[in-house]
Amino acid sequence: MRFVARVEVQLRPGIADPEGATIERALPALGFDEVHxxxxGRSFRFEVEADTEAAARTRAEELAHRLLANPVIEESHLELVAATSEVR
Amino acid sequence: MRFVARVEVQLRPGIADPEGATIERALPALGFDEVHxxxxGRSFRFEVEADTEAAARTRAEELAHRLLANPVIEESHLELVAATSEVR
Structure with missing residues (x-):
């Protein structure tokens, strides 16, 4: 079976995020005072071939945690759906 | 009320994705043959101050579509939750 995985990689809380801070500083001048x-972060989508959903999840989590995120400063969050249904 | 928004920005289907292609080419050598x-893409999280969830969603979608994504080549997808509950 083919499963669709979606991974969100975010900086850990407390780690400085210059990109986010720059966006936030620009927002009031663009009319978005109410956003804080x-x-x-980064996001990835990919497909995993596996016999069961559990096997697909294990492999996708290995990939997400070992290769897509830098575990020193980032955390990753995985969502998995069967490829027959839509992720979004 | 304060709402937590999560935005995923992905390249539109058909737009070349060199970063994704590079990751995919590296995976077999790293033991992930079954991933294709x-x-x-990119992801963003932020908080929106608004009276209602509908108002928060409208503002967050404006921000996502106008400023966080390049609509020529990217599409954005918004998820919204009340700040009292957890996004993940």
Missing amino acids: GVRA | GVRA
Whole structure:
């Protein structure tokens, strides 16, 4: 079976986020006074071939935690769906 | 009320994704033969002050579509939750 995985990689709380801070500083001049706490991260989507959803999840989590995120400063969050349904 | 928004920005289907392609080419040598179709994108989290969830969603969508994504080549996807509950 083929499963669709979606991984969100975010900086850990407390780690400085210059990109998010820059966006937040620009927002009031662009008319978005009511937006705060901007954090920037990365996202990935990919497909995993596996016999079961549990196996696909294990492999996708290995990939997310070992290769897509830098575990020293980042945390990753995985969502998994069967490829027959839509992620979004 | 304060709402937590999560935005995922992905390249539109058909737009070349060199970062995703590079990751995908590296995966077999790293032991991930069963992973295909890697697409790289960006993610953002922020908080929106608004009276209602509908108002917060409208503002967050404006921000996501106008400023966080380049609509020529990217599409953005918004998820919104009340700040009292957790996004993940």
